[in-house]
Amino acid sequence: xxxxxxxxxxxxxxxxxxxxxxxxxxxxxxxxxxxxxxxxxxxxxxxxxxxxxxxxxxxxxxxxxxxxxxxxxxxxxxxxxxxxxxxxxxxxxxxxxxxxxxxxxxxxxxxxxxxxxxxxxxxxxxxxxxxxxxxxxxxxxxxxxxxxxxxxxxxxxxxxxxxxxxxxxxxxxxxxxxxxxxxxxxxxxxxxxxxxxxxxxxxxxxxxxxxxxxxxxxxxxxxxxxxxxxxxxxxxxxxxxxxxxxxxxxxxxxxxxxxxxxxxxxxxxxxxxxxxxxxxxxxxxxxxxxxxxxxxxxxxxxxxxxxxxxxxxxxxxxxxxxxxxxxxxxxxxxxxxxxxxxxxxxxxxxxxxxxxxxxxxxxxxxxxxxxxxxxxxxxxxxxxxxxxxxxxxxxxxxxxxxxxxxxxxxxxxxxxxxxxxxxxxxxxxxxxxxxxxxxxxxxxxxxxxxxxxxxxxxxxxxxxxxxxxxxxxxxxxxxxxxxxxxxxxxxxxxxxxxxxxxxxxxxxxxxxxxxxxxxxxxxxxxxxxxxxxxxxxxxxxxxxxxxxxxxxxxxxxxxxxxxxxxxxxxxxxxxxxxxxxxxxxxxxxxxxxxxxxxxxxxxxxxxxxxxxxxxxxxxxxxxxxxxxxxx
Ligand code: C2E
Ligand code: MG
Ligand code: MG
Numbered sequence: 081x082x083x084x085x086x087x088x089x090x091x092x093x094x095x096x097x098x099x100x101x102x103x104x105x106x107x108x109x110x111x112x113x114x115x116x117x118x119x120x121x122x123x124x125x126x127x128x129x130x131x132x133x134x135x136x137x138x139x140x141x142x143x144x145x146x147x148x149x150x151x152x153x154x155x156x157x158x159x160x161x162x163x164x165x166x167x168x169x170x171x172x173x174x175x176x177x178x179x180x181x182x183x184x185x186x187x188x189x190x191x192x193x194x195x196x197x198x199x200x201x202x203x204x205x206x207x208x209x210x211x212x213x214x215x216x217x218x219x220x221x222x223x224x225x226x227x228x229x230x231x232x233x234x235x236x237x238x239x240x241x242x243x244x245x246x247x248x249x250x251x252x253x254x255x256x257x258x259x260x261x262x263x264x265x266x267x268x269x270x271x272x273x274x275x276x277x278x279x280x281x282x283x284x285x286x287x288x289x290x291x292x293x294x295x296x297x298x299x300x301x302x303x304x305x306x307x308x309x310x311x312x313x314x315x316x317x318x319x320x321x322x323x324x325x326x327x328x329x330x331x332x333x334x335x336x337x338x339x340x341x342x343x344x345x346x347x348x349x350x351x352x353x354x355x356x357x358x359x360x361x362x363x364x365x366x367x368x369x370x371x372x373x374x375x376x377x378x379x380x381x382x383x384x385x386x387x388x389x390x391x392x393x394x395x396x397x398x399x400x401x402x403x404x405x406x407x408x409x410x411x412x413x414x415x416x417x418x419x420x421x422x423x424x425x426x427x428x429x430x431x432x433x434x435x436x437x438x439x440x441x442x443x444x445x446x447x448x449x450x451x452x453x454x455x456x457x458x459x460x461x462x463x464x465x466x467x468x469x470x471x472x473x474x475x476x477x478x479x480x481x482x483x484x485x486x487x488x489x490x491x492x493x494x495x496x497x498x499x500x501x502x503x504x505x506x507x508x509x510x511x512x513x514x515x516x517x518x519x520x521x522x523x524x525x526x527x528x529x530x531x532x533x534x535x536x537x538x539x540x541x542x543x544x545x546x547x548x549x550x551x552x553x554x555x556x557x558x559x560x561x562x563x564x565x566x567x568x569x570x571x572x573x574x575x576x577x578x579x580x581x582x583x584x585x586x587x588x589x590x591x592x593x594x595x596x597x598x599x600x601x602x603x604x605x606x607x608x609x610x611x612x613x614x615x616x617x618x619x620x621x622x623x624x625x626x627x628x629x630x631x632x633x634x635x636x637x638x639x640x641x642x643x644x645x646x647x648x649x650x651x652x653x654x655x656x657x658x659x660x661x662x663x664x665x666x667x668x669x670x671x672x673x674x675x676x677x678x679x680x681x682x683x684x685x686x687x688x689x690x691x692x693x694x695x696x697x698x699x700x701x702x703x704x705x706x707x708x709x710x711x
Contacts, residue, residue: 132162292354483540570600579611630664
């Protein structure tokens with residue numbers, strides 16, 4: 081049999097039941113035709129019809145004996161013979177019998193072999209041709225036209241039989257297609273499962289070396305496209321061999337499984353954690369904006385190994401050594417990066433284990449410093465190492481102290497004073513900013529309320545707010561609770577937002593600030609002029625005050641363009657009904673220039689640095705006395 085599209089052609093796989101049904105239908109039709117022809121006294125046709133009935137009976141008998149193929153052949157042959165005989169005995173090419181030819185061909189094509197169909201078509205065409213020639217030679221018996229009702233009955237019968245047969249065949253076809261689709265789906269699923277098994281580690285279910293390489297390749301392509309970093313962390317469990325040797329391999333496996341689960345749970349879904357051999361894991365970080373993010377991940381991994389793993393009911397402590405490479409700096413190729421990370425990991429082992437090493441040694445100190453600060457900050461809050469200092473804010477018209485900005489200070493037990501510019505970004509990266517921010521807010525509100533109780537007047541307190549704090553939906557609730565707990569009126573609290581908070585100028589932020597305003601809280605934009613250039617937010621966010629950045633105030637008397645900038649900011653602020661305060665005022669000349677430009681407020685070393693609570697209270701008291709004695 082010739083191959084079609086690579087597969088051999090086969091008739092529809094019909095079962096014996098279907099063949100029996102088809103045979104009974106056509107047998108019934110020919111039995112009816114026999115009766116009809118007897119009734120019309122067309123004896124020859126009746127004999128032919130009866131002959132077909134007998135042959136179909138034979139086909140049914142063969143089918144019942146399991147010889148479906150022969151039964152089909154017999155059925156097709158008998159029907160062809162029957163129809164041709166009817167045509168001969170009837171009205172030749174005008175007879176109804178040839179109308180059933182197409183159905184017979186469809187039946188043969190579906191149930192029988194190709195050869196059978198080919199032969200059938202040839203025979204049927206030949207019969208038509210023969211009929212034409214006989215007709216031309218006037219050799220056909222002249223049979224009068226059947227009455228119209230007989231034609232109607234015969235044509236209706238042919239139509240009904242055609243419909244029934246085609247319906248049966250199309251049902252079978254649909255069922256076969258459904259079965260095929262099911263099989264295809266099962267095949268696809270088993271292929272996917274196979275792929276998963278090939279690419280995942282049997283013990284932990286994590287991606288294996290193969291998939292890790294694949295993922296790294298993808299990350300590198302994305303990194304090149306988006307100008308982001310990719311980091312590869314090669315992690316080896318330090319004392320794994322001891323666990324395996326002393327507790328047995330099953331315990332070793334249980335430990336590896338737990339390490340896998342904990343590593344996976346502590347990292348983001350977008351990070352890849354793979355087990356590439358025995359006790360070696362690879363962690364892939366993609367889409368990194370800065371290398372600082374790696375420190376956060378190392379801190380998370382350290383936390384995983386700080387706790388004991390429970391193996392066979394025993395608490396087992398293990399440590400890990402990590403080697404880290406960063407792309408594109410240390411390489412842009414999968415093999416190079418994996419090799420470099422491996423080398424760095426061995427360096428970590430050499431330096432006493434339970435530590436990390438970057439392939440690029442410069443990174444080691446920076447990340448170690450960051451981790452050190454992050455862990456120090458965690459305890460700093462509880463140990464009272466964090467303090468809030470206050471820098472007075474002055475009314476430039478009369479020199480009165482209007483309030484103060486709360487500035488955080490960290491007095492480290494060994495390293496002394498650490499500036500906020502160093503530790504605030506660390507707190508933001510390790511998530512501590514929320515706890516620290518809440519604490520500063522509470523402290524500042526409590527102190528400002530204490531100033532009122534001491535009779536220092538209605539002094540404002542300004543608190544710096546990190547963009548991350550604003551991302552919390554309930555930040556307004558935190559503020560409202562703090563105001564309620566301390567008793568400070570909302571109108572005496574100003575929140576300083578940086579322009580970078582407003583880059584994400586979403587509807588949520590507008591709503592959050594509106595809710596804050598309902599408590600009377602004022603909003604100031606800190607370091608104004610250094611960031612965002614779209615000023616539409618000043619209206620949308622209903623800001624109260626702009627704080628001109630120190631960098632412009634610094635050179636206001638020296639650099640004409642800085643003066644022009646300050647002038648522009650002041651004028652714009654006034655047009656928008658906002659007040660302005662200048663940061664970093666250090667000398668009298670700058671003060672005079674700011675006054676002449678119409679700036680209302682000032683803050684800077686000219687008056688005072690940020691002072692501890694007592695110092696600030698003393699400063700305000702001294703000023704009040706001064707005013708009292710001069711008036
Ligand atoms: P900032 O909010 O712009 O604070 C003003 C900074 O300028 C303060 O530095 C202040 O000490 C310094 N400064 C004030 N007057 C002068 C001056 O005349 N000359 C000079 N050279 N500097 C002056 P500090 O205290 O080191 O704070 C740095 C930044 O750290 C702050 O900038 C603020 O962004 C952030 N920060 C401080 N405390 C907090 C806090 O509690 N939460 C948050 N999220 N950030 C804080
Ligand atoms: Mg500030
Ligand atoms: Mg500032």
